[in-house]
Amino acid sequence: MDDKPEPMTNSAALRRLLVFARGHWRIAAWQFALAVAGTSLIFVFPGVVRWFMDEIIPQKRSDLIWRAGGLALLAFALREGLFYFRTRVNCTFEQRMITDLRSQLHRKIELLPLHWFDHQSTGDILTKLADDVPATQRVILEGIEQGSTAVLQILITAIVMLVADAKLALIVLAPTPFIAAGGWIYSHWVSPRATAAREATSALNATLHDTITGIRQIKSFTAEEMRQGKFLTASHRLKDKQTRLMAAWAFYAPSMTLLGNGGLVLLLMAGSWWCVQGSMTPGQLMDFLLLVGFLYEPIARLHGVNQTLLNGLSAAKRVFAILDNETEEDLDAGRSLDSIRGEVEFSAVTFSYRADKPVLHEISLRAARHQTIAIVGATGSGKSTLFQLLTRFYDPQSGAITLDGVPIQNLSKRFLRQSLAYVTQEAFLFAGTVRDNLLIGKPGATDDELWAALRDACAEDFVQRIPEGLDAEVGERGVLLSGGERQRLALARAFLKDAPILLLDEATSAVDVKSEQLIQAALAKLRANRTSLIIAHRLSTIVEADLIYVLHLGRILARGTHEELLQTSSYYREMAALAFDGGEGSS
Numbered sequence: 001m002d003d004k005p006e007p008m009t010n011s012a013a014l015r016r017l018l019v020f021a022r023g024h025w026r027i028a029a030w031q032f033a034l035a036v037a038g039t040s041l042i043f044v045f046p047g048v049v050r051w052f053m054d055e056i057i058p059q060k061r062s063d064l065i066w067r068a069g070g071l072a073l074l075a076f077a078l079r080e081g082l083f084y085f086r087t088r089v090n091c092t093f094e095q096r097m098i099t100d101l102r103s104q105l106h107r108k109i110e111l112l113p114l115h116w117f118d119h120q121s122t123g124d125i126l127t128k129l130a131d132d133v134p135a136t137q138r139v140i141l142e143g144i145e146q147g148s149t150a151v152l153q154i155l156i157t158a159i160v161m162l163v164a165d166a167k168l169a170l171i172v173l174a175p176t177p178f179i180a181a182g183g184w185i186y187s188h189w190v191s192p193r194a195t196a197a198r199e200a201t202s203a204l205n206a207t208l209h210d211t212i213t214g215i216r217q218i219k220s221f222t223a224e225e226m227r228q229g230k231f232l233t234a235s236h237r238l239k240d241k242q243t244r245l246m247a248a249w250a251f252y253a254p255s256m257t258l259l260g261n262g263g264l265v266l267l268l269m270a271g272s273w274w275c276v277q278g279s280m281t282p283g284q285l286m287d288f289l290l291l292v293g294f295l296y297e298p299i300a301r302l303h304g305v306n307q308t309l310l311n312g313l314s315a316a317k318r319v320f321a322i323l324d325n326e327t328e329e330d331l332d333a334g335r336s337l338d339s340i341r342g343e344v345e346f347s348a349v350t351f352s353y354r355a356d357k358p359v360l361h362e363i364s365l366r367a368a369r370h371q372t373i374a375i376v377g378a379t380g381s382g383k384s385t386l387f388q389l390l391t392r393f394y395d396p397q398s399g400a401i402t403l404d405g406v407p408i409q410n411l412s413k414r415f416l417r418q419s420l421a422y423v424t425q426e427a428f429l430f431a432g433t434v435r436d437n438l439l440i441g442k443p444g445a446t447d448d449e450l451w452a453a454l455r456d457a458c459a460e461d462f463v464q465r466i467p468e469g470l471d472a473e474v475g476e477r478g479v480l481l482s483g484g485e486r487q488r489l490a491l492a493r494a495f496l497k498d499a500p501i502l503l504l505d506e507a508t509s510a511v512d513v514k515s516e517q518l519i520q521a522a523l524a525k526l527r528a529n530r531t532s533l534i535i536a537h538r539l540s541t542i543v544e545a546d547l548i549y550v551l552h553l554g555r556i557l558a559r560g561t562h563e564e565l566l567q568t569s570s571y572y573r574e575m576a577a578l579a580f581d582g583g584e585g586s587s
Contacts, residue, residue, distance in 0.1 A: 013316040014139070014309075020101065021140050023295025027093045032088040035149040041082070042153070043160060043463070044075035046290040053283030075152045080387045094141050101319070108322055111329045113391045115227065122213075127324065131201065132315035139312035147305045150298035157259075157295045161185040161288065165280075168288050171266050172295065175259040179299060182256055190252075190307075192247045193312040200238040200317075207234045213477075250306060260296040267292055334412035340419055341404050342531035349399030351389060359385050361553045363399070367547075372532040374542035376575065377551035383535045384425070387503050390533075391417055403501075421499035421526075425506040427490035429478030434463055437478075437489060441496030452579045453495040456525050458518040459488035484518070491522050502532040539579040548572075 021028060048068050056064045061486050109125065161169035211218065214576050218227050243358065271288060274280040344367040352358040360382045367373040375383050388394050389401060392413050401408050408416055421441075429437050445453075450470060454460040462485055466472040478486040505524065520541060527531075538544040543562040550558040550565065550572050558569035565572040 007223060008166055008317045008320060010310075010313045010317075011063050013269060013313045013320060016320055017136065017139050017316055021097065023100070023311050024096055027089060031086060031089045031093055032148065034082050034089060036152060037155045038079050038082040038086060039149060039156065041075045041079040041290075043156070045072050046287045046294070048072040048075075049290060050283040050287040053286050054281050055283075062213065064452070090141060094137055096139060097137045098134055101136065102129060105133060105319060105322060108325070111331070112322075113327055113329055113352075114327060114388075116327060117327065121202075121206035121209075123204075123209035124202040126209065127202040127205045128318055131205075132198070133319050135312050136319055137312075139316060139472075142308045142312075142544050143303060146307070147302060150301045150305065153298040153514060154295060157291055157298075161291050163296070165288065165290075168267060168271060168274075171270050172292055174266070175263040176299070179256050179259050179403050180250065182259070190245065190248045190310050193241070193248060194310045194315070197238070197241040197245050198311075198314045198318060200234070200241040204231075204234040204238050207231050230567040257300065260299055264289075264292050264296065272379035290519040329413060331414040332412050333413070334410055335406075336412055336415040337404060337406065343367065343369050343402075343404050344499045344501065344531060344533065345402045345405075345559070346386070346389075347400045347402070349389065349396045349401060351385060351394065351396040353394075358554060360389075360396070363556060365549050365556065365559070367533055368533050370529060370531055371546045372527055372534065372542075372544070374534045374541065374545035374548040376536050376572070377549060377557075381551040382554040383551055384505055387422065387505055387533070387535070390503065391420060391422060419534065421494040421497045421500055421530075422493050422501055423487075423490050423505065427478065427483075427486040429481070429489060431474070431476045431487055433468075433471045433473055434466075434489065437468075437474060438493055438496060441493035442498075445496055449496065450492075452491075456495045457488045457492035457522045459485065459492050459522075462488075488518065488522065491526060494523075494526060496587050500530060502526060502530045504532065504534045506535050507539045539576055552573075 017138070050070055051064075051068050055061060056068060106129065109129075144282055158169065158173060161172060211231065218224060221349075267288060271280060271285040275282055275285055345366045346363050349360055349363040350358065351360045361384075363386070365373070365386075375386065377383055385394075389396055390408070392408060395409065403411065403416065430440075435450065438453065439445060441453070442449065447470065451460060454463055463469060463472070472479055474486075474489075478489070481489070523541075534542055534545065539562075542548060545562070547559060548562060548565055549556055550569060552571060557571055558565055560568060562576075566576060
């Protein structure tokens with residue numbers, strides 16, 4: 001495995017997000033301009049109040065009441081109108097960024113090699129796509145946008161107060177250095193707690209995903225209590241992490257609020273003293289009291305922004321860890337062949353998923369053009385691994401695999417995989433319609449081509465019986481269809497792809513006799529004029545193969561036709577006796 005990179009710091013994650021947001025700078029500029037305009041309007045009302053207190057009321061200027069009130073109302077109306085447009089712009093900005101980042105993450109996940117997925121839980125990946133990406137964008141929208149607006153309001157308010165009365169302004173601003181220091185301490189204190197809470201959320205989602213996808217197994221083994229215990233363990237872990245996180249917030253938020261209120265009390269005491277002394281008017285004091293609200297309201301907002309930043313940066317680090325993965329597959333690196341004869345050869349191939357557990361040892365086999373090669377052996381002998389290597393889902397530690405004499409490492413993965421029609425033991429269908437699943441084999445295929453493929457795969461009849469036909473929903477993983485129906489749809493995809501090399505991994509092992517007969521009829525058509533490599537569970541399905549390789553514990557034990565192996569291989573003879581005398585396929 002690759003060495004793990006150094007953990008990303010919060011500041012590095014923030015810089016990455018700002019670079020990402022730069023691609024949306026126009027809409028961000030509109031957003032900031034609206035925020036500045038809306039913030040500037042808040043200072044109209046304190047001035048109007050001072051006007052009432054120091055001029056209109058003492059001088060009994062009733063003629064100015066409507067003018068002053070209208071000015072205040074107009075300022076409020078303009079501010080709320082700007083808030084409306086700012087909210088619309090924010091929403092557009094947010095959704096564009098989320099869509100772009102989620103698209104990048106999904107694309108990256110598609111291109112990561114299979115060995116990366118071997119060490120990841122599906123629930124954790126889903127959490128990063130569904131939860132971490134939006135949380136990451138909150139850093140920009142609430143963190144940076146709201147934070148910059150709050151800082152702007154604080155600066156403007158502070159300047160207005162200093163110009164109006166420097167002495168009072170300094171009294172009001174006295175607690176702000178302590179508030180700033182508290183925010184810095186809090187961010188360093190809480191960051192690891194926020195990361196731990198994110199990881200615990202992913203673990204809980206992974207457990208929930210396993211429960212949902214494995215619900216049939218849970219019910220068949222009456223394992224509900226065991227799974228509930230596992231879920232509760234993950235849930236309690238998340239509860240503990242969230243409690244630790246919120247405990248920090250519970251201390252931080254009121255502490256900062258207390259400091260702000262302390263400044264307000266100091267202002268009230270000092271202002272009242274100066275009013276009594278006659279060096280300040282009540283209107284001036286009221287003006288300052290309102291300005292204090294405009295000063296500490298954004299400071300209080302910054303406390304929440306700080307919390308959002310920490311949660312969002314924890315999410316961003318998890319997202320960037322995937323985007324920065326250097327093991328991405330380059331599907332187009334390498335050459336393509338002008339034509340394919342379909343000759344496949346393994347030469348002394350050795351492979352292991354883990355260094356301490358080799359799977360294949362010095363495997364050599366060859367499939368000539370249009371030959372049907374069968375591979376048989378006990379479970380765990382390494383049969384499916386051969387196909388994993390031929391498709392370059394993994395690369396061998398030693399030896400060579402060639403296609404028409406060209407090492408497959410020299411071919412682009414896109415060209416190589418487009419040359420192979422791979423039908424797996426588990427016929428995986430995506431949630432969606434029959435049409436959606438078939439079009440994976442040939443995007444843009446016409447309905448006539450789809451029905452032709454279904455006909456060749458002996459699947460036309462059952463699809464026609466469904467009222468919706470090609471637009472019938474198959475359910476998650478094809479759960480609304482039988483095993484044989486799923487397998488025949490998978491074969492129809494292979495017909496549509498029309499690749500020169502066919503890989504069949506125990507395509508009939510999980511179906512009944514009737515379905516097997518239909519599938520075998522389809523396979524006979526599919527193998528015509530193709531090089532075919534077949535992993536067989538039922539020996540009756542491969543007796544007509546041109547050549548059979550017998551694998552045992554990752555080594556080739558014997559090779560030959562069915563009749564030859566019955567004469568030369570005692571191991572194959574025992575497999576055949578169990579298969580045929582034991583009534584293979586009778587279930």
